[in-house]
Amino acid sequence: MVKRIERDEVRVGMFIESLEGAWQDNPFGQRRFLLRSETEVDLIRNSRITGIYINLAKGVDVDGSSGRFATPTPPRRNPSREAVVDERRATVRVVQASVKRLETAFNQSRSGEPINIESVSEIVGDISAQIGDSPAILxxxxxxxxxxxxxxxxxxxxxxxxxxxxxHMQFEEPLVHVLGFAGLVHDIGKLAIPTTILNKSSALTADERDIVMQHPAVGHDILKRQANLPGVVLDICRHHHERMNGKGYPDGLPAGDLSLYVRMSTICDVYEAVTSVRPYKKPWSSATALSWMLQHGDHFDIPLLWKFILSLDSELTRGVA
Incomplete structure (x- = not known):
């Protein structure tokens, strides 16, 4: 049996047969699917979808009852405490080794030598292997x-x-690797910023902000001197602080000139920055950060941001609104 429900009646476990509204308003990119998480539910509730058709033979009803032929979702198995501790220790080793090797590569660039591309690529391989199905522990x-x-x-x-x-976007692994490489070197221009400014615990002066805002262009110049770097890497390095409203820096590009990869990097860069410890601020929770980002559609590509939210572990995104 298929029935129509309102957007605010959706719940985890429903099987969606179709969504009312223009196809571009569908945030999932598919017509028939099972709602598996609260994040997906929030995605529908915050969309412009006008109505939903659910299949009671394949999922739950509004009251949570299951259809006659519905297959219950098996409970998630929680890893043992020992397994979590072991994974955390392994991740610590990967992060420590990656940071050390990246610092060495950046210091080589500081002294005028070319970046060791092979070494940085190996870091991407280590990160890719360790991250597994969820970025939460890393x-x-x-x-x-x-x-x-x-x-x-x-x-x-x-x-x-x-x-x-x-x-999560189902890119081919070679492109995934290039994007991972771009993430490692996107802030290489900060080598030119005095540590007294980078580590300052109080508000920056106007002159200090101007210095910080030069780092994408400086980094782009550094990477341009490298041979055989993909254009995607250069694009992300220079434009990861651009905004959808054209008020970013260093070039003030409008949304139409921002590549998909730059839009992805902007989301990842801001999310990581606001949820981590910095000398000048306390970290935000993941839910607070993502809710704030959703309210700033002039900064971010919102449909893409929702895809990013769906890619994250449910523990990280709980409470996003």
């Missing part, structure tokens, strides 16, 4: 930053987010 580890390692750990975390997001 991102938890990257929250443990010392002041002098902020840029390097942030870059490792952004790389991990881009890898995870790209896989």
């Amino acid at each position: 991102l938890d580890i990257t929250r443990l930053k010392s002041k002098d390692k902020v840029t390097f750990v942030h870059s490792v975390a952004v790389s991990a987010l881009l890898v995870h997001f790209a896989r």
Whole structure:
């Protein structure tokens, strides 16, 4: 039996047969699917969909009762405490090694030598292997930053987010690897910013903000001197602080000139920055950060942001509104 319900009546376990409204208003990109999480429910409730048709033979009704032939969702198995501890230790080792190798690569660039592309690519491989199905543990580890390692750990975390997001978007692995590489080097221009400014715990002066805002262009110039770097890497390095309203920097590009990869990197960069410890602020929770980002459609590509939210672990996104 198929019945129509209102948008605010959706709940986890419903099987969606079709959605009313223009196809571009469908945030899922498919017509028939099972709602598996509260994040997906919120995605529908915050969309412009006008009505939903659910199949009671394949999912639950408004009151939570199951249809006659519905297959119950099996309970998630929680890993043992020992398994979680072991994974956390392994992740700590990967993050520490990645930060050290990235710092070495950046220092080579600081001294005028070319970046060791092979070494940075190996870091991406380590991150890709460790992140698995969920970025939760890796991102938890990257929250443990010392002041002098902020840029390097942030870059490792952004790389991990881009890898995870790209896989959620079903990109081919070679492109996933390139995006992970771009995440590692997107802030290389910060090598030119004095540490007294980067680590400042109080508000920046206007002159200091101007210096910080130069880092995408400086980084782009550094990477342009490298041979054989994909254009995607250069694009993300220069434009990861651009906004959908054209008021970003360094070029003030309008939304139509921002590539999909830049839009993805902007989301990952801001999300990681506001949810992690910085010298000048306390971290936001994931739910607070994502809710704030959703309210700033002039900054971010909102349909893409929802896809990013869906890619994250449910524990990270609980409470997003």
